[in-house]
Amino acid sequence: MDTKTLCLGALHLCDASGYEIKKLFESAFSHFQKASFGSIYPALDKLEQQGLVTSQVELQEKRPAKKIYALTESGHQVFLSTLAVTPPTESCRSDFIALIFFAELLKTEQLSGLIEQHIADLHQSIGMLQSISQEDTLGPGAAFSVKLGIATKTARLEYLQANKAAFLTQHSTGENQGVTT
């Protein structure tokens, strides 16, 4: 699903500006898709050209003006039919796991730092998802998807906490760094 489609999805939840949609990609959408301003703003432009959304400038005091987008009827329809034909593709790209895969080529301190960092990141994103899951504006689908994200990340966190010590011990004992020809 590309940024354009997810923007339609965001606007299905409520009218919003590009900036606000970005925050959605960093919160409720974060466990299944990321997007930057460089893809969101052009996406919104194209959607407007295609007549799938409309925009309206809202002036604010002491803040820059906002461009609030809203779904049109055809935007709504297009989103529905896109959902109906979207295959449930998955692709994860984790440099963390890639680095773990080649752990023997890392220094123990680097490996340990990587794991601690990842644990901290997991804590943070689980906390964020948990606070989202308490919002009462969430539809049942959104709530379920967020809980699924929490369950997945929690399992990862627990696995790391349960096994990191043994892994690091093994790593520093087997010191592969000194192996030369």
Added chain:
Amino acid sequence: MDTKTLCLGALHLCDASGYEIKKLFESAFSHFQKASFGSIYPALDKLEQQGLVTSQVELQEKRPAKKIYALTESGHQVFLSTLAVTPPTESCRSDFIALIFFAELLKTEQLSGLIEQHIADLHQSIGMLQSISQEDTLGPGAAFSVKLGIATKTARLEYLQANKAAFLTQHSTGENQGVTT
């Protein structure tokens, strides 16, 4: 981490052809990175031009000729220093979860099919990872990364199995499809 770097990583494990590296991306690497022929072959070309790998054609009977690549000393060094500076980035893109997020806009049968499909996919990839984890050629890092993948996917699978029935019941009861203006 781009395809080029992961190709160096693959060749660090053992000499291989592009076709064999592709199989690695579909098995041991699959839970953290995917790559197609269209990125692997050009990556290998560039690596050879840069002197990081060498190639050697191996003729076979009843099979097409293979081009076996091997890491050079400088390829090995480059891979090591890349690992040392690679930040542990993560980005997951899951259209399955996106679809779940907007479950209210789906028909119950489609939603149910999506979940069953995803459960089947999880079973399959967990099975594959389990068989990989039993290979004795695996280094400790690779073994740990595969077990982490199994733990993560198993948690997802169990969450879905434990909660799908309630979710689907709620979905079909709350029939949102009939809501019109």
Added chain:
DNA sequence: ACCTACATGTAACCCGTTACATGATTTG
């Protein structure tokens, strides 16, 4: 007969990231 596995490669195209450009206001 047909599909799958083996095996390598090219090229168009799409999408998205990164970095830049601008500028007020609030928080530390």
Added chain:
DNA sequence: CAAATCATGTAACGGGTTACATGTAGGT
């Protein structure tokens, strides 16, 4: 006084996917 937040946008660049091109051997 510096940094983050609010707010929108553009353009270059890079990376990867998809689809095409080609051909043999073995299984159903």
